[in-house]
Amino acid sequence: MSIVVAPFDTADPAAVDEAHRIATAVTVADLPDFPVEDREEFGATLAHPMPGNVIVHALARIDGVAVGRVQVRLSQLDNTDLASVTIEVDPEHRRRGAGRALFAYARRVAVDDRRKRLFWNAVTTLPGGAVRPEAGAGFSAAMGAEPALAEVRRRLEIARLDDAALDELLAGARSHAAGYRVVGWHGRTPDEYVADVARLESRIITDAPMGDLEMEPEKIDSERIRGIEAALTARGRRVYHQGAVDPTTGRLVAWTMLDVGASAPWHAWQATTIVDPDHRGHRLGLLVKIENLRYALAREPQLTAIDTWNAAVNDYMISINERMGFRAVDGWTDWQLAL
Ligand SMILES: CC(C)(COP(=O)(O)OP(=O)(O)OC[C@H]1O[C@@H](n2cnc3c(N)ncnc32)[C@H](O)[C@@H]1OP(=O)(O)O)[C@@H](O)C(=O)NCCC(=O)NCCS
Numbered sequence: 256m257s258i259v260v261a262p263f264d265t266a267d268p269a270a271v272d273e274a275h276r277i278a279t280a281v282t283v284a285d286l287p288d289f290p291v292e293d294r295e296e297f298g299a300t301l302a303h304p305m306p307g308n309v310i311v312h313a314l315a316r317i318d319g320v321a322v323g324r325v326q327v328r329l330s331q332l333d334n335t336d337l338a339s340v341t342i343e344v345d346p347e348h349r350r351r352g353a354g355r356a357l358f359a360y361a362r363r364v365a366v367d368d369r370r371k372r373l374f375w376n377a378v379t380t381l382p383g384g385a386v387r388p389e390a391g392a393g394f395s396a397a398m399g400a401e402p403a404l405a406e407v408r409r410r411l412e413i414a415r416l417d418d419a420a421l422d423e424l425l426a427g428a429r430s431h432a433a434g435y436r437v438v439g440w441h442g443r444t445p446d447e448y449v450a451d452v453a454r455l456e457s458r459i460i461t462d463a464p465m466g467d468l469e470m471e472p473e474k475i476d477s478e479r480i481r482g483i484e485a486a487l488t489a490r491g492r493r494v495y496h497q498g499a500v501d502p503t504t505g506r507l508v509a510w511t512m513l514d515v516g517a518s519a520p521w522h523a524w525q526a527t528t529i530v531d532p533d534h535r536g537h538r539l540g541l542l543v544k545i546e547n548l549r550y551a552l553a554r555e556p557q558l559t560a561i562d563t564w565n566a567a568v569n570d571y572m573i574s575i576n577e578r579m580g581f582r583a584v585d586g587w588t589d590w591q592l593a594l
Contacts, residue, residue, distance in 0.1 A: 258352055260325070260360040262313045265301040273314055273321035274301070277345050284346040285388050286378065288410070288560075288584070290519030296491055303489040306482030307332040311364050315344070315353040322348035325357040327364045333474045338365035340375045342394075349390065358398050365594060372469060372593055373400070379586040381407065387585050400590040404466030405567040409581035413552065413559045416580055424578055425545045428538040435539060436500040438507070439550045441493065443484055448498060449477045451507035455529045456480070462529060464566040468589055491517035495554065497547035499530075499539045509539035513551045513561065520555060525563035528572065541575050548579070 263270035275297040282289050292300065304310045308328050315323040323344035330337065340361045344353045365373055377391025395402075438445075444452050457475040487494055492514055499509035511528040530539045552558055563581060565572050 256318060256351070258315060258317050258356045260313050260315045260356050262311060265298075265312060268298075270312075270314060271298050271301060274312065274324045277314075277321065277324050277343055280345050280347070281343040285390075288385070290516060290522040292516065293518040296516060296518045299490045303486045304328075305486050306479055313357065313360055315357050315360075317348060317351060317353060320348075322351075323353040323357050325361050327361045329365075329368055329370065330473075332479070334471055336369075336371040337470065338368065338370040338373055340365075340373055342375070354394055355398075362594065370594060372591055374403075374468070374470075374589065374591050375400075376406070376587050376589045379588055381583055381586045384583060384585050392588060395588070395590040398592065400592040401467070402588045403468045403591040404464075404589040406564050406587040406589065407567050407573075408562055408564050408584050408587060409573075409576050410584050411548075411561040411563075411576075411579060411581045413561075421545055421548075421579065424541060428542040428545065431538040432499065432542050434502050435508075435534075435537065435542075436502060437497065437542065437546050438500055439495070439497045439546060441495045441550075441554065442488070444480060444496065447505075448507045449480050451498075452496075452510055453477050453480045455507070455510045455531065456527055458529060458531075459527055462532070463572075464568050466566065466568075466589070468591060487514070493517075493555070494526075495523075495547055495551040497543040497550055499534075499543055501534060508534040509543050511540075511543045511547050513547055515551070515555055515558065520557040521559045523551060523555070523558060523561045525561055528575075540572070541578070544575060544579060 265271060275294050278297065279291055282291050301312065308330055311327040313325050314321045323342065326341045328339040342354055342357045362373065377395055378387045379389065379392055380387045453475045457472055460470050460472045495513045497511050498507040500506065501508045508531040512526040513523045514526050515523045528540055528544055563576055564587060565576065
């Protein structure tokens, strides 16, 4: 048996076909409630990386058959001593050494680029939650990594949304947030808010609990936000934003975003939600999230599920999510390995 790992170019359609087949098989087997990207969306995602990242892609072949894939993300503008890794092996071909070979490849790419740490995440089963394979955790420990942060994915099932309870929550939030103005938009962020979105997005690593993960705040400016928007558009994603504006300065001080993909209009990822530290305690987080949910539902009639991740210790955000009806599905461990 021979295992060969070789890089591929995202402009090579045959290699992207193989990577897509593997990614789809892994999602269907391991995370059956996840949306599956069709070939077009998968190809567009690979072809349009987020600005400020170099991504190396490779396939593992056992006796010539593609069985696994890896992507190594090398951020260029911040966190330049870190490489983030995604390894997926076709469930039909596990425990044959492909994961180990892909890991060795990723490690070499990272070391050659003078990175000091590898980082990735893997799913686990929560007590009473959906049953998930323990392969990711077993593999991560076998590679010598340490668990650095425990996260929980929660899902909001739109069919189970309690509109009356949401109305009540929204009314409470509005009264605590009296004076703030709510603004919503989809697609391109209005010029007047783009610098504020960049400032808020840059804060995430400072403000959200990060456990033992060694990461520095991302350096995000207006230009990078425009680059992110361009990548999302090129990938065919539809993005819904809601923010709260401080009436005295006219600045956006709270912001949240939902992200719907072209292949699965039934599903949205909850992206960043953040409130400027100077404006906390006014229920702005709850306010913008409920407003954005309704804003997105009005424009995405097929939407049935929204997924969000929080650090297991992020009590404030979790309590907002639970009040809105999000329920825990599975656990996610962020693993870290010093090189
Ligand atoms: C994790 C994953 C990549 C492993 O791929 P693989 O080809 O089966 O891995 P290998 O055969 O090279 O296994 C290497 C070692 O990892 C450990 N390991 C792998 N799967 C395991 C499992 N189910 N339970 C416990 N340990 C496991 C073992 O120590 C194994 O060595 P061994 O077979 O000699 O005992 C694969 O299960 C997968 O794609 N999972 C979903 C995605 C994921 O979690 N990726 C990891 C984070 S990026």
